[in-house]
Amino acid sequence: MQWTKKNEQTVYANRWFSVNLADVALPDGRHLDHFVIRLRAVAVATIVNEAHEVLLLWRHRFITDSWGWELAAGVVEDGEDIAYAAARELEEETGWRPGPLRHLMSVEPSNGLTDARHHIYWTDEGTYIGHPQDDFESDRREWVPLKLVPDMIARGEVPAANMAAALLLLHHLNLG
Secondary structure (H helix, E strand, O other): OOOEEEEEEEEEEOOOEEEEEEEEEOOOOOEEEEEEEEEOOEEEEEEEOOOOEEEEEEEEEOOOOEEEEEOEEEEOOOOOOHHHHHHHHHHHHHOEEEOOOEEEEEEOOOOOOEOOOEEEEEEOOEEEOOOOOOHHHOOEEEEEEHHHHHHHHHOOOOOOHHHHHHHHHHHHHHHO
């Protein structure tokens, strides 16, 4: 059963996102208004070291008033290569410059409401270059053993679904 977009108009827009109203035709011929949030691509990255520890940020999200572990992430600027953006965000938010990045996964965190795509990368090489430029992004940055990841997710310490999925895949790839 496929829905068909007949028309879409922007209701609000800024440099990060737009809120649009779409006229959607259902297979039975009925129409409905559906709000759509159009977002820029997000680049995400982390490092897994030789001790099988993953570099994470402990941060507060004011929107949900919650704390949790996350990977470094941010929007991809116009014309910017996604892997480059992931490396830039990792360095800005953690103070670690990654080695060659490998694509881990791309996910659509809320595809019933937004067109957001999060592109997640990782590396097993990194160089500490100093205190993070964007230290306001997190309360602290820590190397966390990958073996702890499933229990952390089960306890709700990794509330973002995209981060949980990426960490579980890294756990699987690195620890089997």
